[in-house]
Amino acid sequence: MCTNVFKFAAVLTAFLLGQLLTGWPNATSPAEAGEAPATKRVFRAGAATSNITPPVGLPTVGGWKPIPSTHVHDELHVRLLVLDNGKTRLCIAICDNVGIPRDVLDEAKRRLSGKVGLPIDHILTAATHTHSSVSAYGPSRLRLSEQFNDYQELIIGRIVDAALTAIHNLEPAQIGGGLAAEPTQVFNRRWFMKPGDHLRNPFGGQDKVRMNPPRRSPDLLKPAGPTDPQVPFITVRAVDGRPIALLANYSLHYVGGVERGAISADYFAIFADRIQQLLKADRLDPPFVGIMTNGTSGDINNVNFQASPPKVARYEKMRQVANLVAEDVFKAHAKVKFHDWVPLGAVRRELTLAVRKPTDEQMVWANELLARTDEPTNHLEHRQRVYARRFKRLAEAPEQIDIVLQAMRIGDVGIVGIPFETFAEIGLELKAKSPLPRTFVVSFGNGSYGYLPTPRHFEFGGYETWMGTNNVEPQTAPKIVKALLDMLGELRK
Ligand SMILES: [Zn+2]
Incomplete structure (x- = not known):
């Protein structure tokens, strides 16, 4: 098993290096060969943001215990890009939130579609996964909401507002793709360790x-999976050269390092700000929009487990990471070949997945814990109570869920949306096997149902594979990869 894994990693590394050396995309690519010259078609682009900061006082999520928010460090936004080639219109809306459920995003698409006639298949919505935001979930991740709460309504309304503004801002534009890499800020957070107490699970x-093992532990053996250092991006400018928007993708979970109780969009927003500055795109009319999407980061953190923790002030680490990645993208941006017109396309499919269900024995364990009235006295006991509640929710959940998978084609570039915290090796496989010259994954796309490990990781165990952190059948990842490759194949035709 391990030898195969390393062979796979070596092939992927060679593939990634090849991609970096060949640049992206080619001016005369196979994907564009055969397209009729678009002499009469005008390519247009528009971008906009809208504020989705929740009221202070609602609980922040992303840690083990929700804490009421006490202040806003930086505002949360939906950042949105609309592309139109005279034949097809696409909309990509990225929200500063930890994860937004399918029904909320579906409702935003339905309302937008009703107003402007854009097919819902052509709208990709996703969360960035900032950990310092307020939950956009209703009572259950696996059951549709009967009624939207105030914060869900705010998100829905603001996605629509941003889209209407971006459509209003549409203007003749040129588009290009680029590829940067930042290998120094991504670390696989799952480690094989020598046997011991640190491998004990709550069950x-x-x-x-072990996820997030103690730094510099003498019991560390090796990471349980690869990282993906690529930073692919698409960039759009007006015909006079004025930057309109840049959408990038990096496989990093988040950075964090915020003050307790703070609301913050994390490094995603600092990247947007810094790339704007580097492109000399400050205070433009209409305003430039930078966007950072979350790649396949389910098992990737910004923590070097083999080094001592750096001494940094709050918010400093996220600034460092954002600045580095923005500078990489800016360097690669100088080599971008802009096109006056590119083909656009989108395919959406639903996939039915079995929900994981606790056994009778597991429910006896959970019910015993749920019946206890004393407070947990340590971390392990606290986690046990958390998973007892999660087991109960899964026992009460539907047997199956229908998820949305989406693939978009923007010239030579494929963008796929996966509604999970997707492991890096899934993104690497899709990049390697995609029929389009360049492809990247937007995680938390069109929904958010928990972690998505590959089947081999269920044998290793660890947080991301535990029932309640992972909610669907262990064969989900290969099913999703197969469906997305089919969909990209349809778009390639
Ligand atoms: Zn997370």
């Missing part, structure tokens, strides 16, 4: 892999 067993 009374031992895992082989």
Whole structure:
């Protein structure tokens, strides 16, 4: 198993290096060969943002215990790009939130579609996964909301507002793709460790892999998976050269390092600000929009487990990461070949997945814990109560869920949306096998149902594979990869 994994990693590394050396995209690419010259078609682009900061006081999520928010460090936004080639119109809306459920995003698409006639298949919505935001979930991740709460309504309304503004801003434009890499800020957070207490899970067993192990532990053996250092991007400018928008993708979970109780859009927003500055795109009319999407970061953190923690002030680390990635993108931007027109397309499919269900024995364990009235006295006991509640929710959840998968084609570039916290190796496989010259994954796309490990990781165990952190059948990842490759194939035709 391990030898195969390393062979796979070596092939992927060679593939990634090849991609970096060949640049992206080619001026005369196979994807564009055969397209009729678009002499009469005008390519247009428009971008906009809208504020989705929740009221102070609602609980922030992303950690083990929700804490009421006490202040706003920086505002949360939906950042949105509309592309139109005279034949097809696409809309990509990226929201500063930890994860937005399908029904909220579907409703935003339905309302937008009703107003402007844009097919819902052509709208990709996703969360960035900032951990310092307020939950946009209703009572259950796996059951549709019967009624939207105030914060869900705010998000829905603001996605529509941003889209209407971006459509209003549409103007003749040129588009290009680029590829940067930043290998120094991504670390696989799942480690094989020597046997010991650190591998104990809340269910009374031992895992082989530990998430976020103690730094510089002598028991660290090796990471349980690869990282993806690529930073692919698409960039759009007006015909006079004025930057309109840049949408990038990096496979990093988030950075964090915020003050307790703070609302913040994390490094995603600082990247947007810094790339704007580097492109000399400050205070333009209409305003430039930078966008950072979350790639396949389910098992990737910004923590070097083999080094001592850096001494940094609050918010400093996220600034460092954002600045580095923005500078990489800016360097690659100088080599971008802009096109006057590119083909656009989108395909959407639903996939039915079995929900993981606790066994009778597991429910006896959960019910015993749920019946206890004393407070947990340590971290392990606290986690046990958390998973007991999650087991109960899964037992009450529907047997199956229908998820949305989406693929878009923008010239030579494929963008796919996956509604999970997707492991890096899934993104690498899709990049390697995609029929389009360049492809990247937007995680938390069109929904958010928890972690998405590959089947081999269920043998290793660890947080991301535990029932309640992962909610769907272990064969989900290969099913999703197969469906998305089919969909990209349709778009390639
Ligand atoms: Zn997370």
